[in-house]
Amino acid sequence: MAKLYLVGTYDTKAEELTYLAAILRRGAMHVVTVDLSAQSFGPEADISAHDVAAFHPKGANHVLGGTDRGHAVASMGEAFGIFCSARQNDIAAIIGIGGGGGTAMICEGLRALPYGVPKLMVSTLASGDMAPYVGTSDTIVIPSVTDLAGLNRLSRNILHNAAQAILGMVASPYVRPIAEKPSIGLSMFGVTTPCVTQITAALNQDYDCVVFHATGTGGRTLESLTDSGYLTGVLDMTLTEIADEVVGGVLRAGPDRLGAAARAQQPWVGSLGALDMVNFWAPDTVPDQFSNRLFYNHNANVTLMRTTAVESVEIANWIAKKLNACRGPIRLLIPEGGVSALDTPEGPFWNPDANAALFDTLHSRVKQTAKRQIIRSPHHINDAAFSALAVQTFQYLIEDR
Incomplete structure (x- = not known):
């Protein structure tokens, strides 16, 4: 059965991701957590940053361990795009949270998924021009309002609503008609x-x-x-x-x-x-x-x-x-x-x-x-x-x- 994927950088967003995972799992959905930490490793996720980085054409070592953050973010984004394309049949829906780097990496994966797969991104960049991140995909973007730097009264509310939104999409999926016109x-x-x-x-x-x-x-x-x-x-x-x-x-x-x-x-x-x-x-x-x-x-x-x-x-x-x-x-x-x-x-x-x-x-x-x-x-x-x-x-x- 396809699963709900939760994605973010566990080295900097572990508190928010753990909070989201708990809400999503209460929704009786099989949740898979994915870490995109590009330069350091946070708490263990179901799929580690090394596992994702291994999808890069030049291997995990090309992505991880360097000192150039820009290179690490770009390379991890490329790897995550390939990861999502390879696993698209296993992904019932996907939700990600991130700041500038996280949004760039996660959205590269979201763009690789087919139209109709629920995609939701909670981002600190959402009040600006999201066209470079969303592209031509059907990604839903929710402003985080506060920075994603630890939970607070407002961020708990917004993340809770985001979780309920993706759970609602999964609970009532669109059913294509048996006979469709071209x-x-x-x-x-x-x-x-x-x-x-x-x-x-x-x-x-x-x-x-x-x-x-x-x-x-x-x-x-x-x-x-x-x-x-x-x-x-x-x-x-x-x-x-x-x-x-x-x-x-x-x-x-x-x-x-x-x-x-x-x-x-x-x-x-x-x-x-x-x-x-x-x-x-x-x-x-x-x-x-x-x-x-x-x-x-x-x-x-x-x-x-x-x-x-x-x-x-x-x-x-x-x-x-x-x-x-x-x-x-x-x-x-x-x-x-x-x-x-x-x-x-x-x-x-x-x-x-x-x-x-x-x-x-x-x-x-x-x-x-x-x-x-x-x-x-x-x-x-x-x-x-x-x-x-x-x-x-x-x-x-x-x-x-």
Whole structure:
């Protein structure tokens, strides 16, 4: 039977880990304690730091016994990631506690576990930017509020609640239906919501439509699930993360965006949603180099900048290079009526010259073949007719395959 794993550094967090273990064991769950002490050894856990370190490709001695804490933490994190991947069938759920180093090591293991396995991290870093630690995983993060340096009235309360949360997940696990529809991935932004909503309404009867918010993490997750084979196909209607990648916005999904489309060789239908904009946070965060540009305040914390014709050419070249590497069935749909809710004749981002630069560069740079084709449509991306074209095109690729 799979077990509940409790993870932390016993050399510095033994009191908190012992307290947590007692609560978890009262929950009638088989608890396995794991020590990630990277430089010194604390009280004995069920699985010692040496046992975990032995999973490192260069062996336990590479991880333990050195004087460089940064090296020890990074190496132990790598070892724990391999450990979790190897033991994933034995892990019903996992909870970890840690400060800076502990959070980094434990989260590397949590990211290695499949989606759906309950993962909970109590961290002193939780009030800050956790994106580097959580990545694209479904890890739940709870702020420790106090430092994890011994138990006190507040930390006992927070750790108790964390224990009850993970026990609740284990006690009532999600049960997958016996018969499931195949899953397809879609990318969406607020300004392309009508497009994707219409597509999902048309395909929902036959497919499990998994929609990703194109905020960087969403794009990376879409790529990851495509690589894993979880998705039967993709309707990648919103590529705004690529505009941020090329121009320097804050919602970048990384240089591998569209890479999975080439590797998976599954049906892929894409469009140019929200490529009229680059995303920044509040107005005072916009770099000075863009001070004379056209902006739209989406809300108090999000500022959108209209892409220029020159930037549109750069974005188109970036996309074309990625699509030219694809050997599977590919269709790129160009909505000549506009690429976002702001890109209409009455909208603040209407710029026919920038759009023409984007559309024409893609048409000339994408090497069309029997499998890789561009389809130009006179409609706006949010028009019902454009969504119907995307659905029809996707269904054709699926049936043809």
